[in-house]
Amino acid sequence: MITSKSMQVTEHKPVIVLKLGGSVLSKLSSLFYKSIKDLQQHYHVILVHGGGPDITATLKKLGIESTFINGQRKTTKEVFSIAEQMLKGKVNSALVHQINLQGVSAIGLSGYDAGLLKAGFVDEESLGFVGRIDEVNLTLLHNLLSLHYLPVIAPLAVTNGGERVNVNADLAASAVAKALKAEKLVFVTDVPGILKDGELVSRVTKEAIHHYIESGIIYGGMIPKVQAALSVLNENIHEVMIVGCQDSIIQDGEMVGTRITEGKEVQVI
Numbered sequence: 596m597i598t599s600k601s602m603q604v605t606e607h608k609p610v611i612v613l614k615l616g617g618s619v620l621s622k623l624s625s626l627f628y629k630s631i632k633d634l635q636q637h638y639h640v641i642l643v644h645g646g647g648p649d650i651t652a653t654l655k656k657l658g659i660e661s662t663f664i665n666g667q668r669k670t671t672k673e674v675f676s677i678a679e680q681m682l683k684g685k686v687n688s689a690l691v692h693q694i695n696l697q698g699v700s701a702i703g704l705s706g707y708d709a710g711l712l713k714a715g716f717v718d719e720e721s722l723g724f725v726g727r728i729d730e731v732n733l734t735l736l737h738n739l740l741s742l743h744y745l746p747v748i749a750p751l752a753v754t755n756g757g758e759r760v761n762v763n764a765d766l767a768a769s770a771v772a773k774a775l776k777a778e779k780l781v782f783v784t785d786v787p788g789i790l791k792d793g794e795l796v797s798r799v800t801k802e803a804i805h806h807y808i809e810s811g812i813i814y815g816g817m818i819p820k821v822q823a824a825l826s827v828l829n830e831n832i833h834e835v836m837i838v839g840c841q842d843s844i845i846q847d848g849e850m851v852g853t854r855i856t857e858g859k860e861v862q863v864i
């Protein structure tokens with residue numbers, strides 16, 4: 596369960612959490628960043644980002660082996676050091692800069708800042724320094740939002756024992772969305788949404804997702820993404836979107852991609 600340090604109320608706007616995949620960061624246009632600014636008219640916006648391609652490329656360059664278990668990167672001390680440098684040093688800074696070019700006050704953070712993200716180990720033996728978030732410092736986020744800053748979060752966290760850990764960015768985004776009681780959670784990735792036989796699945800329920808994972812239709816990096824989506828489907832978040840890299844988050848008034856819902860269909864008689 597995710598606990599939170601504070602429930603301080605900010606200006607009355609719903610919260611939207613956007614997770615930007617490391618896979619799309621080099622492809623996003625200035626129009627996309629402008630659309631983030633536009634979102635701020637109606638929402639408190641929080642960004643969480645990944646950094647997969649930069650981490651993988653650097654590990655490869657250094658000849659360090661990298662493996663994935665169910666879409667999560669096995670993180671030895673050596674791998675962690677690279678992940679931290681890429682996420683916090685390279686990706687977070689570049690993203691904050693791009694957003695600020697649009698006249699937004701984005702502020703870069705990692706889970707270390709003011710104890711923003713506290714985590715436990717997922718499974719130290721098999722995954723190494725990989726955390727699962729169990730506490731979010733909401734006071735910090737509420738204060739930043741009330742001052743009109745846009746927090747941009749690198750998915751790194753601290754354990755109770757004081758270890759620094761890597762967190763899958765999808766799961767970090769869902770933990771933040773849940774703790775903030777966000778209205779929307781959107782994953783922006785390098786595919787247009789969940790694909791089945793090469794076709795976009797525009798709407799999918801919890802039940803179908805379990806079937807897709809079992810049958811191998813959903814694999815690799817899509818697994819933590821749908822797990823993250825399912826973990827937030829409750830009274831606050833009724834649907835989660837997975838969308839592709841496009842010029843605007845909202846196109847003609849709606850988001851285009853895969854809509855994930857709980858699956859309790861209302862029967863119209």
Ligand SMILES: Nc1ncnc2c1ncn2[C@@H]1O[C@H](COP(=O)(O)OP(=O)(O)OP(=O)(O)O)[C@@H](O)[C@H]1O
Nearest residue numbers: 616617618645646647784789790812813814816817
């Ligand atoms: N059914 C599916 N439909 C679409 N993509 C899928 C599916 N199953 C697995 N994938 C894979 O999931 C990938 C997206 O997850 P990935 O972790 O690579 O990106 P990301 O989460 O956006 O980036 P990062 O992990 O760096 O934050 C796709 O590029 C694709 O290879």
Ligand SMILES: [Mg+2]
Nearest residue numbers: 645647765816
């Ligand atoms: Mg991923």
